[in-house]
Structures are given as structure tokens and as C-alpha cells.
Amino acid sequence: xxxxxxxxxxxxxxxxxxxxxxxxxxxxxxxxxxxxxxxxxxxxxxxxxxxxxxxxxxxxxxxxxxxxxxxxxxxxxxxxxxxxxxxxxxxxxxxxxxxxxxxxxxxxxxxxxxxxxxxxxxxxxxxxxxxxxxxxxxxxxxxxxxxxxxxxxxxxxxxxxxxxxxxxxxxxxxxxxxxxxxxxxxxxxxxxxxxxxxxxxxxxxxxxxxxxxxxxxxxxxxxxxxxxxxxxxxxxxxxxxxxxxxxxxxxxxxxxxxxxxxxxxxxxxxxxxxxxxxxxxxxxxxxxxxxxxxxxxxxxxxxxxxxxxxxxxxxxxxxxxxxxxxxxxxxxxxxxxxxxxxxxxxxxxxxxxxxxxxxxxxxxxxxxxxxxxxxxxxxxxxxxxxxxxxxxxxxxxxxxxxxxxxxxxxxxxxxxxxxxxxxxxxxxxxxxxxxxxxxxxxxxxxxxxxxxxxxxxxxxxxxxxxxxxxxxxxxxxxxxxxxxxxxxxxxxxxxxxxxxxxxxxx
Amino acid sequence: xxxxxxxxxxxxxxxxxxxxxxxxxxxxxxxxxxxxxxxxxxxxxxxxxxxxxxxxxxxxxxxxxxxxxxxxxxxxxxxxxxxxxxxxxxxxxxxxxxxxxxxxxxxxxxxxxxxxxxxxxxxxxxxxxxxxxxxxxxxxxxxxxxxxxxxxxxxxxxxxxxxxxxxxxxxxxxxxxxxxxxxxxxxxxxxxxxxxxxxxxxxxxxxxxxxxxxxxxxxxxxxxxxxxxxxxxxxxxxxxxxxxxxxxxxxxxxxxxxxxxxxxxxxxxxxxxxxxxxxxxxxxxxxxxxxxxxxxxxxxxxxxxxxxxxxxxxxxxxxxxxxxxxxx
Ligand SMILES: Nc1ncnc2c1ncn2[C@@H]1O[C@H](COP(=O)(O)OP(=O)(O)OP(=O)(O)O)[C@@H](O)[C@H]1O
Ligand SMILES: [Mg+2]
Numbered sequence: 162x163x164x165x166x167x168x169x170x171x172x173x174x175x176x177x178x179x180x181x182x183x184x185x186x187x188x189x190x191x192x193x194x195x196x197x198x199x200x201x202x203x204x205x206x207x208x209x210x211x212x213x214x215x216x217x218x219x220x221x222x223x224x225x226x227x228x229x230x231x232x233x234x235x236x237x238x239x240x241x242x243x244x245x246x247x248x249x250x251x252x253x254x255x256x257x258x259x260x261x262x263x264x265x266x267x268x269x270x271x272x273x274x275x276x277x278x279x280x281x282x283x284x285x286x287x288x289x290x291x292x293x294x295x296x297x298x299x300x301x302x303x304x305x306x307x308x309x310x311x312x313x314x315x316x317x318x319x320x321x322x323x324x325x326x327x328x329x330x331x332x333x334x335x336x337x338x339x340x341x342x343x344x345x346x347x348x349x350x351x352x353x354x355x356x357x358x359x360x361x362x363x364x365x366x367x368x369x370x371x372x373x374x375x376x377x378x379x380x381x382x383x384x385x386x387x388x389x390x391x392x393x394x395x396x397x398x399x400x401x402x403x404x405x406x407x408x409x410x411x412x413x414x415x416x417x418x419x420x421x422x423x424x425x426x427x428x429x430x431x432x433x434x435x436x437x438x439x440x441x442x443x444x445x446x447x448x449x450x451x452x453x454x455x456x457x458x459x460x461x462x463x464x465x466x467x468x469x470x471x472x473x474x475x476x477x478x479x480x481x482x483x484x485x486x487x488x489x490x491x492x493x494x495x496x497x498x499x500x501x502x503x504x505x506x507x508x509x510x511x512x513x514x515x516x517x518x519x520x521x522x523x524x525x526x527x528x529x530x531x532x533x534x535x536x537x538x539x540x541x542x543x544x545x546x547x548x549x550x551x552x553x554x555x556x557x558x559x560x561x562x563x564x565x566x567x568x569x570x571x572x573x574x575x576x577x578x579x580x581x582x583x584x585x586x587x588x589x590x591x592x593x594x595x596x597x598x599x600x601x602x603x604x605x606x607x608x609x610x611x612x613x614x615x616x617x618x619x620x621x622x623x624x625x626x627x628x629x630x631x632x633x634x635x636x637x638x639x640x641x642x643x644x645x646x647x648x649x650x651x652x653x654x655x656x657x658x659x660x661x662x663x664x665x666x667x
Numbered sequence: 668x669x670x671x672x673x674x675x676x677x678x679x680x681x682x683x684x685x686x687x688x689x690x691x692x693x694x695x696x697x698x699x700x701x702x703x704x705x706x707x708x709x710x711x712x713x714x715x716x717x718x719x720x721x722x723x724x725x726x727x728x729x730x731x732x733x734x735x736x737x738x739x740x741x742x743x744x745x746x747x748x749x750x751x752x753x754x755x756x757x758x759x760x761x762x763x764x765x766x767x768x769x770x771x772x773x774x775x776x777x778x779x780x781x782x783x784x785x786x787x788x789x790x791x792x793x794x795x796x797x798x799x800x801x802x803x804x805x806x807x808x809x810x811x812x813x814x815x816x817x818x819x820x821x822x823x824x825x826x827x828x829x830x831x832x833x834x835x836x837x838x839x840x841x842x843x844x845x846x847x848x849x850x851x852x853x854x855x856x857x858x859x860x861x862x863x864x865x866x867x868x869x870x871x872x873x874x875x876x877x878x879x880x881x882x883x884x885x886x887x888x889x890x891x892x893x894x895x896x897x898x899x900x901x902x903x904x905x906x907x908x909x910x911x912x913x914x915x916x917x918x919x920x921x922x923x924x925x926x927x928x929x930x931x932x933x934x935x936x937x938x939x940x941x942x943x944x945x946x947x948x949x950x951x952x953x954x955x956x957x958x959x960x961x962x963x964x965x966x967x968x969x970x971x972x973x974x975x976x977x978x979x980x981x982x983x984x985x986x987x988x989x990x991x992x993x994x995x
Contacts, residue, residue: 218878242880254878256871258938259864267864268881277859319879 167194168230169327169359170215175224177210179568181560184210185221186383192328192359197350199374199391200363202403203600204572205558206380208363209251212332216241216248245327247320249334251363251571255316257305262287264304265319290318295345309337309508310461317346321353329353330361333571335369336598339461339626347373365572365600367396379403404602417609421616422636424452430620431472431503431589436481442467444480445646447639449589454611454621456635458628459663464644465624466508469591472622473505474498504528504587506579508594508624517567521559522548524566525580551580554610556603572599579607583614590614591622596630608634628659681932681985682944688930688977689947692954700961706837712953713843717908718745718901718917720846720949723924723931724853725777725897727945728890729791730928731857733870733937738891739795740780741898742920743802744773746913748902750806753814753912762820770899776802777895781888795891799921806914813913816906825907842904849897853942866890870937926978927952934985951977 170192177185185207192198200208213219215226217235226233228244235241241248255264262284263270271282287300296314304312317334320326329350335343350360350373364370370377370391377394379386379402386402429448437444442464449455457465470476472483474493483490485501495505516524525548526539548562555576559569566577575598582590592611596604611634615621625631631638632654640648640662648662697703713720722741729738748769755765776798783794816822828838857863865886868876877883906912931948933940955973959965 237880238878239880239882248878250878254875256868256875256879256938258871259868263864263868267868268861268879270861270864277855278861278864 168192169194169228170361171225171227171230172211172215173225173227175211175214175226176222177207177214177219178222182568184383185214188224188380188383188385190378190385191388192361194327194359195354195357196375197354197360197362197373199370199377200361200380201365201367201370201377201399202380202386203558203602204576204598205382205570206403206600207383208380209332209570210383211380212248212250212330212361212363216246216330218250242323245323245325246330247323247326247328248330249316249320249332251332255304255312255319257303259304260301261291261298261304261307261311261315262300264315265290265300265322269322286322287318290322291315294318294321294349295342308462310339310342313337314342321349326353326358328359328361332363333365333598334362335364335366343369365598365604367399367601370399371396381405400601403600417612418634418636421452421612424616424618425636426451426453426618431483431485433472433483434481436471436478436483438467438471438476438478438480441476441644442471443645447646449620449622451588451618451620452615453637454615454623454635456631456638457622457624457641458631458638458659459626459641461626463641463663464646465641466593467644468641469505469508469593469622469624472498472589472591473503475505499528499585499587502588503591504582504585504589505591506582506593506595508597518565520563520565521552521557521569521577522562524577525551525584528581528585547584548580551584554583555580556606572603575599576603587619589620589622591624593624594626595623596625596627604630628656628663632656632659679932680988681934681939681981682941682947683932684984685931685944685947685951685981689951689954692951692958696954696958696961700958702961703957706834708957710831710837710839710843711957712950713846714839714908715956716949716953717843717846718905719920719923719927719952720946721849721897721901721904722894722920723927723945723949724846724849724942725894726921726924727928727931727933727940727942728853728857728866729894730925730933730935731866731870731937731940732873732887732890734873735791736870736887736890736937737791737795737925738777738780738798738894738898739792739921740776740798740802741894741901741924742917743799743806744776744895744898745902745905745917745920746806746915747776747802748773748899749906749909749912749916750809750814750914751912752903752906753816754809756816756818756821757814762818766903769903770896773895773897773899773902774892775895777898778888778892780895781891784891785884785887803914806912810912810914813911816910816912821907821910825910840908842907845900845904849900850942850946857941862886862889867938870934870939872938923952923974926974929985930974930977930981932981932985935982939985 168191172188172190175185175188188207188211190211200211202208210219214221217237217240226235259267265287266283270278271286273279284300291298291300291314294314294317296311298311304315313334320329334346338346354360362374374391376388377391377399378388381403430451431449433445433447435444435446457468459465471478474495474497477493522544526544530539545562552559552562557576558573566574569577579595596607599607608630611621611623623631623634637649637651638659639646640659642663650659702708722745726738726741729736752765752769756762780794780798783789784791824841828840831837831839857866865876865881868879868881869883869886873883905916927948928945929935930951931940931944933944952974955970959967959969
């Protein structure tokens with residue numbers, strides 16, 4: 162540890178507002194060399210904005226930014242990089258048309274004779290950086306063809322590559338990574354910490370906060386709650402600081418679940434028999450009932466999303482039959498599924514869901530409108546009513562229903578997509594990672610909401626890589642491993658049993 | 668290996684396609700008019716479309732930056748450069764002064780438009796349309812009529828054929844070499860320099876490029892300056908081959924050049940394509956023109972119709988490609 166405990170970043174009295182939203186109000190923040198500093202808070206608390214101010218994407222309305230005790234105006238992300246601040250932004254910031262290697266090294270490519278980009282050296286270099294992160298792949302392929310997790314890894318690799326890095330900022334880097342990838346990442350950032358780099362780490366996974374961070378700064382509604390030593394803070398205390406109240410919703414979940422399980426219909430709403438698609442998922446049986454929440458558990462890439470795609474008709478099974486209301490389904494397409502009353506809230510919401518330019522209201526109405534047909538017009542007053550209802554229900558932080566969605570914080574954008582599908586009032590609701598990037602308070606609310614929807618007679622499929630969440634919300638749990646359904650549990654099971662099924666027999 | 672090939676085809680499909688289309692069009696032409704089989708007819712394409720090739724190279728880079736990047740001023744710059752150089756030569760200025768001066772003019776003109784686009788946030792379409800009017804307007808202020816060039820240096824460059832080695836009686840002019848040389852330079856720029864890669868990154872996603880810390884503002888201005896440079900070269904070549912300068916020269920060339928770029932497989936949304944495709948786009952344009960010349964009876968508007976249809980097809984194919992890629 163060279164210069165540990167030396168303050169590298171000091172932010173004092175930072176203010177930043179966007180039109181009517183006060184995103185940051187008198188926020189202080191410090192980062193030492195050789196520490197991992199977690200920045201936490203609810204959706205819309207101002208975490209990403211603070212990062213944007215630090216890295217020159219936004220200029221503060223008031224306040225001082227000091228780097229190495231020296232007052233600085235950081236003009237642009239380029240400038241931030243030049244002074245040693247390397248950032249992975251929340252919205253993956255890469256170029257889909259370039260190769261993986263280029264995305265990692267563009268702007269810093271190794272040159273031959275000072276004139277020509279040395280592609281071979283560039284590819285080797287990129288491959289090596291990725292290998293350190295435990296990723297092995299053909300770095301010459303176009304980034305857009307890679308999975309979200311790989312893209313995220315590439316963004317992280319890019320940030321790590323800067324040799325003169327003094328400050329590393331990671332804004333929700335782990336939201337699309339699986340457990341082993343997260344471990345690998347943590348190893349790397351711990352190593353960086355040892356070498357004296359200061360790291361800012363934003364996440365909604367509190368386990369991860371406690372696992373790696375040295376200090377925690379909590380923001381709430383754009384204001385600083387405080388900065389704490391990680392060891393001095395208990396988990397519940399932290400949650401309380403983040404949401405400003407204690408988390409009652411968590412406690413009576415079991416009760417709610419028990420009660421709601423009495424409303425499960427015995428007749429199946431949808432039945433899949435030996436349904437499979439070569440190269441996607443092995444044949445499986447699955448029956449879904451009205452009033453029931455079925456959880457799909459398994460690692461990233463175990464086939465959960467593939468099942469969702471089959472049920473929603475994005476992919477057409479090449480084996481087996483799906484029946485709904487006792488009728489065999491012949492036409493597979495998302496539109497047909499919507500007509501049948503199925504809704505899918507997709508995993509990759511950024512690419513498949515959000516229309517950033519449209520307002521919150523328009524985004525919420527979108528799927529409903531498709532359901533109605535384009536010519537039946539939904540009255541403006543009704544539209545606002547619906548939008549307001551879901552803004553309240555999901556606790557979406559926005560100044561009004563007329564705010565363009567792109568101006569919302571990442572987590573709140575996700576809630577808008579969720580609202581869109583809830584608004585179609587489906588009979589079967591498939592939720593693929595509905596709580597990704599959503600804060601603890603809202604997470605509990607969404608879990609409760611899912612049970613509530615089931616109680617109202619909907620059938621829900623709940624997909625998540627967080628096992629405790631699946632267990633809390635589902636009446637029945639289906640486990641997948643390596644594109645295959647391996648187990649099904651209903652009633653009381655304990656976590657180790659399921660874990661065992663997920664991981665395979667060792 | 669098979670994977671590799673498939674990958675290559677998927678990535679470079681539109682560009683390869685423009686090559687194939689060129690072969691087909693040329694083959695069809697030489698079937699109809701056997702005279703087209705003469706090598707000279709092929710090399711005439713480089714003589715006749717020398718300026719179009721030059722401006723299309725600049726246009727490709729501008730379109731690659733995405734976010735509505737386009738340069739409508741190219742024809743205007745050709746008119747301005749040809750008229751200004753003709754007037755200067757008539758006034759007795761040394762041609763070795765005139766040529767660099769025109770190049771500087773083109774670069775400055777392009778950089779100015781780039782600056783307006785970047786810092787005043789004016790749509791490229793509007794800013795360069797303004798550039799087009801401005802350039803043609805100034806050309807007419809210099810002279811309302813065509814100004815002929817009698818300078819001996821210009822005359823010599825324009826009228827000395829270069830015979831190609833190993834072929835009998837097949838020649839080109841020195842001016843037809845400028846385009847191919849620029850093509851090589853641009854291939855180097857686009858694939859082997861940070862400047863070029865930044866253009867592709869911007870075209871792929873400008874917001875990301877900014878967040879990645881790439882010099883987006885500087886690159887954008889440079890790209891328009893580069894296009895101005897290419898247009899100035901085009902103007903010099905144009906005035907040399909006609910030995911004149913006139914405000915009406917190259918009217919509508921911006922559209923021919925955009926068509927050539929699109930037929931060459933560059934996406935109007937930016938980030939995808941390259942200048943090699945543009946070469947074939949230009950050659951296709953030239954071939955259609957020669958076919959009509961050989962025919963002799965059809966109206967020259969058939970060129971426009973042919974080019975228009977091909978552009979439409981090219982855009983259609985690109986959309987299918989992007990859809991495919993999105994899905995896979
Ligand atoms: N460009 C913008 N225009 C208008 N409002 C904005 C803009 N960017 C952010 N905001 C608002 O500022 C507030 C803080 O947003 P920020 O993105 O910093 O939240 P966050 O803490 O990162 O949340 P999350 O966990 O959901 O990512 C939000 O209410 C958001 O709507
Ligand atoms: Mg955020």
C-alpha cells in the first residue's frame with residue numbers, strides 16, 4: 162500500500178438539478194487511495210448523477226471537486242480519463258458495431274511505428290485483460306453479437322485497462338453478471354485496492370456491499386445520509402438508512418404467501434408437454450395455474466430466459482405442445498400471446514423495452530395500446546389515470562407522468578417497463594429478472610405485488626438469479642441447469658436443497 | 668473456419684454485394700454492347716468519375732459518423748474551387764500557388780461547417796445545405812459565366828495521357844489517379860488510425876463514444892474538414908479535365924455521391940460500411956452512364972432512374988441485414 166488513506170477525491174457541497182428535479186443537494190463525498198467505497202441508495206437517490214459530476218459528464222450547479230487536494234473543473238469524460246479517473250457507467254457505454262477488442266482499447270490502441278494500429282497486439286492485449294477477468298472468447302467478434310454479461314465484462318475490462326488509473330468508478334457493474342463472474346471481478350478490484358487504487362462501487366446487492374467495501378456512503382433523495390465504516394454497520398441498519406424507515410414489508414411475506422396459496426386453481430391455465438427447442442432448451446413439462454407464482458431458479462444461462470421466450474412465443478418450439486385453456490396453441494408469436502393474455506417483462510430491458518424519448522405515460526400505455534389495436538384510442542384522461550396509478554403502485558420517482566423516460570434513474574426506468582406489462586392486465590405474467598437494478602425497498606414491494614397479482618387470480622412466472630427472492634415469492638420452484646429442467650419443488654424446501662439442484666451434484 | 672467465413676460474410680455483406688452488383692451490371696453492359704469489353708472503357712470510368720469518386724470518399728467518412736451526418740456542400744465546393752482557380756489563373760497567379768490555396772479553402776470550408784454542426788448544434792443537413800448555397804453563390808459572384816483556363820501547367824496535366832504498362836493503347840490521365848490514391852489513404856485512415864476508429868465508434872453510438880472518453884468533438888470537425896479537402900481535390904480535378912470553372916459545375920453531385928455511398932454498403936445511420944464499397948458504388952454509377960452512352964437513344968435521365976432504383980434496393984438490403992444482426 163503505497164499511499165493508502167490519502168484522499169484522492171474530495172467532493173464538497175455538490176448541487177445538481179435537472180429542470181424540476183433536485184438530483185443532488187449539498188452532497189459531500191470523499192474517496193481514499195486504496196479503498197473500496199460503496200455508494201448506495203434507493204432508485205433515483207442521485208448515485209449516478211454524483212458519478213456523472215465527478216467524471217465530467219455533467220457540471221455541478223454548485224460545490225467543489227478536488228482531486229489530490231487540488232480544486233478541479235472536470236470538463237469531459239475524456240478529461241476525467243486523462244487525470245486517471247476510469248469509469249464504467251450504468252448504461253453500458255460501448256459501441257455495438259466495433260469488435261470486442263476495439264471496444265476495450267479504442268483511443269489507446271497499441272501503434273506500430275507510431276503510424277498504424279497494431280491489430281494483432283491490440284487483440285492479444287484485449288484477450289489478456291479479459292482472461293484476467295476470467296473471460297475467454299474471440300475478441301475479434303462484433304460486440305453487438307455478445308451477451309449482455311460479456312458486454313458488461315468488456316466495459317469493465319476497458320475501465321481496468323488504463324494503466325495510470327488512480328480512481329476506478331463502477332456504477333452497477335454486477336447487475337448482469339452471474340456469481341462466478343462477480344467473484345472474478347471482486348478478485349480483480351481487491352488486487353487494485355492493494356496497489357493503491359481508489360474504487361467507487363455502486364450496487365443494489367447489499368451482500369456485495371458487505372463483501373467488498375471498506376466504507377459506505379448512503380444517499381437518499383439527493384441528500385447525503387452519511388458515510389460509515391462497513392464493519393460498524395449492520396445490514397438492517399443500512400437498509401433503514403437507505404429508505405428512511407424499517408423494512409416491514411419483508412416480514413409478513415411468508416404470511417401473505419401462505420394466504421394466497423389458497424387461491425390457486427386446480428385446473429391448469431397453461432400446460433407445456435415435452436416442449437423443447439434444439440440449441441435452446443431441452444424438452445420440459447410445465448403447468449401454470451391461475452393464482453399461483455412459479456419461480457424459475459438457476460444460474461445465468463441455465464435456460465430460464467429460453468423458457469420465457471418459448472412461453473411468450475418469441476421462439477417456436479420444435480418439440481412438444483403447449484396448451485392454454487385446454488386448447489393447443491398453433492400460432493407462436495408475441496402478438497398472438499398478448500392476445501391470449503400473456504405478458505413478458507423481458508430481461509434485457511434496455512434493448513427490448515424502454516423507449517427513452519417517450520414520456521413515462523406513453524411508455525406505460527404502449528403495450529396496452531397494442532392490445533387494443535392501434536385504432537381504438539384510449540382517452541387522454543384515462544391514460545393519465547393509469548399512468549398515475551402505476552407510478553404510485555411501483556413508487557416510480559419522477560416529477561410527473563410527462564417526463565421523458567430517459568431522464569429517470571436506471572432503476573426507475575425498469576419500474577416503468579414493469580408497469581407497462583402490468584397495465585395490460587394479463588392472465589399470465591412472465592417476469593424475467595424484474596428486480597434487477599431495483600433498490601431493496603422497491604424489491605420487497607415488487608415481490609409483494611407479484612403475490613398480490615396471484616391472489617387476484619393471475620398466473621405468474623417469476624425468474625430471478627437471487628434465490629432468496631425466488632423462495633420468498635414463489636409457491637412452486639422449478640430449477641434449471643444447463644438448459645434442462647432438473648427439479649421442481651413445492652411447499653416447504655430449504656435453501657441448501659435448492660442450491661444443490663441448481664449447482665448440480667457434487 | 669466455416670464460422671469465420673460466415674462471420675466475414677455477415678459483417679461485410681453489403682460491401683461485397685456492391686462488388687457483385689458492379690460485376691453484374693458491367694457484364695450485362697458488355698453483353699449488350701460488345702464495345703464495352705475493351706479495357707479502355709473500364710478505365711474511362713476512372714477518367715469520367717474522377718471527381719465523383721473523390722467527393723464520395725469524403726462523403727463516406729461523413730456518413731459513417733452517424734447522427735444524421737451528411738455533406739450536401741460537395742457540388743458547391745467543386746463549383747467554387749473550379750471558378751476561383753480559373754479566375755486566379757486568369758489573373759496570372761502561379762498554378763503551384765493556386766492548387767494549395769484551393770485545398771486550404773476546401774479544408775477551411777469543411778471545418779467551418781463541422782464547427783457549426785458540433786458547437787451550434789445545427790443539423791448536418793441544414794448546415795451543409797447552407798454551405799452548398801454559400802459556395803455556389805460565391806462562385807457566381809466571382810463570375811456569372813464559365814471561365815476558361817489557359818494555364819500551360821493545367822493544360823499539360825489535363826492533356827497528357829499516361830499509357831498503362833502491359834496494355835496496348837490503354838491510357839488514363841494524371842487526374843484520374845488522385846481518386847485511387849485518396850482511396851488508399853482513406854483505407855489507411857479508416858482502419859489503421861485512431862481518427863478512423865473514432866469515426867466508426869461515433870457512428871455506432873455517439874453517446875457511448877463520448878463516455879468512452881474519445882475526442883468526439885474534434886473528430887467531427889475533422890471529418891467535415893476531410894470531406895471539404897476531398898471536394899477541393901474534386902474541384903481541382905474537375906477544372907483540369909474541363910479546363911474551365913463555372914458556378915453550375917457538378918450540380919446535383921451531392922445526390923449522386925450519397926447514392927454511391929449507400930449502394931456501396933455504408934449505412935446511413937453510421938458506423939457500418941467503408942470506402943471500398945464506395946468505390947464500387949461509384950463504378951456502378953459510371954457503368955450505367957456508359958451503357959446509356961453506348962445506347963445513344965435513351966434519355967440520360969435513365970441514369971438517375973437506375974441509380975435511384977439501386978439505392979432503394981441497397982437500403983432495403985441494409986435494413987434486412989441490420990434486422991438479422993439484431994436478432995442473432
Ligand atoms: N438528464 C436528466 N434529466 C432530468 N432528470 C434527471 C436526469 N438525470 C437524472 N435525473 C433525475 O435525477 C434523479 C437522480 O438520478 P440518478 O440516476 O442519479 O439515480 P440513481 O441513484 O443512480 O438511481 P438508480 O439506482 O435507479 O440507478 C432521478 O430522479 C432522475 O430522474
Ligand atoms: Mg444509477
